[in-house]
Amino acid sequence: MNIHAIKAIYVFEMARMFRTLLQSIASPVISTSLYFIVFGSAIGGHMAEIDGVSYGAFIVPGLIMLTILTTSISNASFGIYMPKFTGTIYEVLSAPISALEIVIGYVGAAATKSIILGLVILVTARFFVSFSVTHPLTMLGFLVLTSVTFSLFGFIIGIWADGFEKLQLVPMMIVTPLTFLGGSFYSINMLPPFWQKVTLFNPVVYLVSGFRWSFFDISDVAVDLSLSMTFVFMALCLVIIWMMFRTGYRLKA
Amino acid sequence: MKPLDDRLAPHSASGPDAVIAVSGLSKTYASGFQALRDVNLTIRRQEIFALLGPNGAGKTTLISTICGIVNPTTGQVNVDGHDIIRDYRAARTKIGLVPQELSTDAFESVWDTVKFSRGLFGKAPNPAYIEKILKDLSLWDKRDTKIRALSGGMKRRVMIAKALSHEPEILFLDEPTAGVDVELRRDMWEMVRRLRENGVTIILTTHYIEEAEEMADRVGVISKGEIILVEDKTALMRKLGKKQLTLHLQAPLQVLPPDLRNPQLELSADGTELVYTFDAQSDQTGITELLRHLTEHGIDFKDLNTTQSSLEEIFVSLVGARA
Numbered sequence: 001m002n003i004h005a006i007k008a009i010y011v012f013e014m015a016r017m018f019r020t021l022l023q024s025i026a027s028p029v030i031s032t033s034l035y036f037i038v039f040g041s042a043i044g045g046h047m048a049e050i051d052g053v054s055y056g057a058f059i060v061p062g063l064i065m066l067t068i069l070t071t072s073i074s075n076a077s078f079g080i081y082m083p084k085f086t087g088t089i090y091e092v093l094s095a096p097i098s099a100l101e102i103v104i105g106y107v108g109a110a111a112t113k114s115i116i117l118g119l120v121i122l123v124t125a126r127f128f129v130s131f132s133v134t135h136p137l138t139m140l141g142f143l144v145l146t147s148v149t150f151s152l153f154g155f156i157i158g159i160w161a162d163g164f165e166k167l168q169l170v171p172m173m174i175v176t177p178l179t180f181l182g183g184s185f186y187s188i189n190m191l192p193p194f195w196q197k198v199t200l201f202n203p204v205v206y207l208v209s210g211f212r213w214s215f216f217d218i219s220d221v222a223v224d225l226s227l228s229m230t231f232v233f234m235a236l237c238l239v240i241i242w243m244m245f246r247t248g249y250r251l252k253a
Numbered sequence: 254m255k256p257l258d259d260r261l262a263p264h265s266a267s268g269p270d271a272v273i274a275v276s277g278l279s280k281t282y283a284s285g286f287q288a289l290r291d292v293n294l295t296i297r298r299q300e301i302f303a304l305l306g307p308n309g310a311g312k313t314t315l316i317s318t319i320c321g322i323v324n325p326t327t328g329q330v331n332v333d334g335h336d337i338i339r340d341y342r343a344a345r346t347k348i349g350l351v352p353q354e355l356s357t358d359a360f361e362s363v364w365d366t367v368k369f370s371r372g373l374f375g376k377a378p379n380p381a382y383i384e385k386i387l388k389d390l391s392l393w394d395k396r397d398t399k400i401r402a403l404s405g406g407m408k409r410r411v412m413i414a415k416a417l418s419h420e421p422e423i424l425f426l427d428e429p430t431a432g433v434d435v436e437l438r439r440d441m442w443e444m445v446r447r448l449r450e451n452g453v454t455i456i457l458t459t460h461y462i463e464e465a466e467e468m469a470d471r472v473g474v475i476s477k478g479e480i481i482l483v484e485d486k487t488a489l490m491r492k493l494g495k496k497q498l499t500l501h502l503q504a505p506l507q508v509l510p511p512d513l514r515n516p517q518l519e520l521s522a523d524g525t526e527l528v529y530t531f532d533a534q535s536d537q538t539g540i541t542e543l544l545r546h547l548t549e550h551g552i553d554f555k556d557l558n559t560t561q562s563s564l565e566e567i568f569v570s571l572v573g574a575r576a
Contacts (some may be wrong), residue, residue, distance in 0.1 A: 002342070008372025012361075019360060087356030091415070094320040094350050095373040096342040253282055253323045 005097040009105025010112075013079050017113050024075075025117060028067050032121045035063050036128040039185065044129075050187050051218040056129035061212040062184030064121050068114040068143065069150050069179055069204070073171050076110035076154030081161055084250070093252060099245035107151040114147035131215065138223075139214035145230050146207050152237035159244050159251060178204045183212075188220045203233055272298040272423060272454050273319065278328030280314055280478075288314040290478040292328070296423075301445065301455040303465035303486075305568050306475035312458040313353060315475065316425050320350045332423065346374060349421030353428040353458075355408045359401035363392055366400060367414045374419030386414050389444065406437045413444070424448060426457040430464060442468055462565035466490075472564065476572050486564070495562045496533040498540060499526055503553040510550050518543070527554075533561070 017024045040056035047055035083089035092102060125131070133139050161167040182204030188196050199205055200221070210226025213219035219226070244251065273296035280289040288311045296302050306312050317323040319330050321341060330337045332344035358366055367383050387393045390410045395403065400411060409429070416424060426445070430438040438461075445455055445468060459465055465472055465486070472489055474482040482489070505524035517539065519528045527547075531538045547554070 002375045004372045004375050004377060008369050011372075012358075012365075012369050015365070016360075086358070087352075087354050088358055090317075090320075090322055090350070090352050090356060091370060091373060093322045094345060094348065096345040096375055097373065098342075248324050253317075 002095075002097050002101050005095060006101050006105045006108070009092075009102065010109045013075075013106060013109030014112065016079075017075075017109075024071075024113060025120060028071060028117055029120055029124055032063055032067055033124055033128070035059070036125060040129050050190075051216070053131075053216045053218065054129065057131035057216070058187075058212075059185050060122070060125045060129065060131055061215050062182075062208050063125070064118050064143075065146065065204070065208050065211050066179045066184050067121055068118045068147050069175055069207075070171055071117055072110055072114040072147050072150035073154035073157060073175060075113050076107055076151040077158035077161065077167055077171075078154075079106045079110055080155055080158035081167055084158075089251070099242070102245075103152070103155065103241060107148065107155050110151035110154060111144070111147040114151065115143055118143050118147065133215050134217045135214040139211065142207070142211045142214055142226075142230075145227075145234070146211070149230055149234040149237060152234060152241060156237060156240050156244070159241075159249065162250065178202050179208075183208045183220055187218075203229060206230060270297050271295045272333050273456075274329075274331045275315075275319070276329050278315070278318065278330060279326045280311075280318060280323060281326045288478050289318070289325075289328075292475075292478070292480050294473065294480055294483065296454060296456055297471070299449060299452055299454055300470045301449055301457070301468050302471050302473060303469035304456060304458045304473045304475060305462065305465060305564075306458070307572055310475045311478040312475055313427055314478075316350070316427055316456070316458065320348055320425060321345055342375075346419070347422045349416035349419065349424045351409075351412045351416045351424070351426045351429055353431065355405065355412065357400045357408055357411060359399070361400055362397050363387065363400065363403075363411055363414070364396040366411065367418050370415040371418035374421075376419045382420070383414075383418060386417050389447075390414050391440070406433045409433055409437070409441075413441075417448075421453065423454045423456070426455065428458055428460065430459070430461060438464070462563065462568055466564040474568060474571050482571060489567065490561065490564060491533070495530050495566075497560050498529040498531065498543075499558050499560070500529070500547075500554040501526055501556040503555050506552065513543075513546055513550070527552075 036056070036059075039059055044055040044059070049055065050058045083092060157167065157170050161169075181199065182202045183199070184204075188199050188205060188209075191199060206221060206226040206229035209220040210223050210230070213223050213226070243249070273294070275292055275294040278289055278292040278294075279287070281287045292311075292315060294315075304312050304315070314323055318325050319332070319337065321337060321344075325338075330344075333347050335341075335344040335347075337344045358369075361369070364383065364387070367386065368378065371379070371383065384393065387396055390413060392407070392410050392414060395407060400408060403411065409432075413426075413429070429445075430441055433441070442464070445457070449455055457464070457468075469486045472482070472484060472486050473480055502525050506520055506527075507524060509518065509520050517530050519530075520526070521528065529540070529543055531540065
């Protein structure tokens with residue numbers, strides 16, 4: 001394994017985050033804080049508890065998940081798209097490095113940024129609402145798993161995109177709606193029976209549900225199912241990436 | 254006269270001194286455009302090989318395929334005995350590439366981007382070596398400068414520093430001096446010679462024929478995806494290079510005497526010069542006979558000089574013959 005190459009890509013990508021600290025960390029933290037002020041304090045104060053959890057605390061896992069989904073996709077897609085856009089991808093393609101090592105470098109860095117951001121938002125949320133994490137290790141596990149899985153998804157988008165518009169298309173048109181409709185701000189038990197069944201086709205439901213369980217011991221779907229669905233999505237992403245490298249799709253002529 | 258291909262067949266055999274062996278290499282892009290057609294080529298260890306060809310001839314595709322950036326359609330490439338597909342790690346470790354485009358990370362510093370390249374090629378950090386490269390390329394003072402703040406020439410040097418960062422045994426330079434000033438071009442030529450002295454094999458593509466003429470040991474010409482010639486540069490110039498004898502006449506001539514009319518002899522438009530083209534390798538150049546005829550006709554000349562075809566003229570005639 002070319003450890004030096006993985007490290008080079010990882011360090012390069014992390015350096016990009018520190019160069020754009022305001023955009024990478026401060027911006028998501030500010031927007032999440034606004035969510036807590038509006039939904040947690042202003043509106044949440046008038047909302048009933050959900051399964052014994054105050055509304056302000058109830059939305060914490062959903063908001064963290066919303067942020068790490070979008071930032072994982074954004075970081076990973078941007079990370080691989082930019083070398084394609086500027087032409088510096090030639091160096092990665094001509095280096096003695098395997099597809100797996102390339103993915104570990106780029107996805108590892110994107111996931112790391114998301115995990116850092118998720119933890120920063122967790123701490124930020126604590127300033128607005130009171131809550132505790134019942135299963136901290138499981139919470140960390142879900143955080144890592146989700147960050148890696150959606151960074152893989154972002155990596156796919158970054159390879160697929162042949163313009164900045166496409167880079168934004170999937171996160172804006174698919175991921176954000178799925179996240180908002182995936183139980184970030186409500187329990188799916190609050191929906192009519194028909195929509196409860198429909199919403200089970202939304203993969204984000206399983207992520208938010210599992211993550212919320214690690215906080216409050218309550219979930220919309222079984223934790224095992226949440227975990228399984230996340231692994232299934234991760235496996236799907238890995239297969240697509242493997243096929244992209246095997247065929248050279250939008251990487252090699 | 255034999256066809257050109259028969260006289261100058263591309264090298265296909267790989268010998269013990271072959272560091273790159275390309276055999277039967279073809280590349281057809283998804284659009285259907287065939288960029289390479291059954292390319293056979295051997296690059297010798299520690300030589301400077303210049304690959305010449307017009308735009309779209311397949312130079313960059315050939316280099317990109319050897320370096321792993323473009324997938325070959327058919328054929329095989331071995332780099333120092335390592336197949337570029339099956340044994341890509343060993344093959345690529347030996348290669349450094351300076352691409353034609355100035356593709357750099359605008360926001361990185363010179364030092365960081367060169368360090369990144371070294372790591373990418375699997376080498377442990379070696380600040381002393383990177384310092385040496387940067388000093389050799391006159392980049393040391395710019396080591397902390399962001400690349401976007403550098404001039405085009407400096408960026409070109411950074412590209413070379415990145416390609417050399419992992420101590421490659423083979424260096425590809427794709428149009429290395431495109432858009433750089435004369436001074437920098439001379440510096441680069443000097444650097445290329447030093448690299449070769451240190452055991453590095455250099456393959457360069459260029460539009461500047463003078464560059465190939467100045468530096469190359471051997472020259473390859475590619476046209477429409479086919480290697481149409483591979484030859485030692487001096488042998489090529491000797492073989493295909495025409496010599497011209499120019500006689501500066503004492504008095505202008507209106508017209509050539511009938512018995513002097515010959516396709517090899519031309520009278521300049523103002524009638525003051527006679528230009529005689531001959532084969533320098535031939536036993537019978539015809540110069541003695543020409544001078545005798547001139548004396549017989551009382552045509553005196555005050556000066557004479559000879560010139561040899563440049564590589565550029567040879568290249569143009571070769572590619573023109575294939576068109």
